[in-house]
Amino acid sequence: MSTRRRGEAVLRAEREAVDGVALVLRVVGAVDLDTRAQFEELLQAGLRECSAHEDRLVIDLSGLSWCDAGGLRCLRATEQDALARRVWLVLVAPAEHVINRTAPLVGGLSSLTEIGVKQVVARMARRPASLR
Template structure:
């Protein structure tokens, strides 16, 4: 049985974290959505709902922090692309920050890295936000 179903790892005794979503406000009132754990079909509704709420709040900029993602499949990619369309319709800049190697590879092989603005860190995304508002 895979960790996705809550199986305990024999070597650590820890249960895998499926997906934890937290939201914070950064410099310039940018909204940061932090994703930690795994994004797959089982987590789709939670992820889409969190991203929809973030767009609906209309912050000056939306940053999706991918640093904590251990796994992201096409479900996560589709949620990000759907959010990009909604953000664009709302006139809201959406950027991705700190993708893990697996997530970066997913973005690259699908060509999604060509449609998103991607920063190496949340700090870099926020610094760029500050530079554009001064």
């Protein structure tokens, strides 16, 4: 749990392994200049953990209240790292206003989906990782 002083940004993540199917990383808060390094470390830690145990990572961004262009660049870098590590990555879409303001600045995210975490995990469970 994070504590916040006045003017201090807060970002937190919750990890959950779902029935041996995927690691779900739920990110809550705002990604901006103050929290970008923390966001990047959370994403990388999720990839490292997933590479060691699972090969499927779901990053739930629905708890984000804001994500600046630097945060989106972190997500794009995470997509590239996931491909290199052979990790099946799905980004569960945040609220529309979070991405729409900054996405044109950095380009699209190929792993982004608009369905919820439960639906993503259910689809992953039905399809072997080799058929991504």
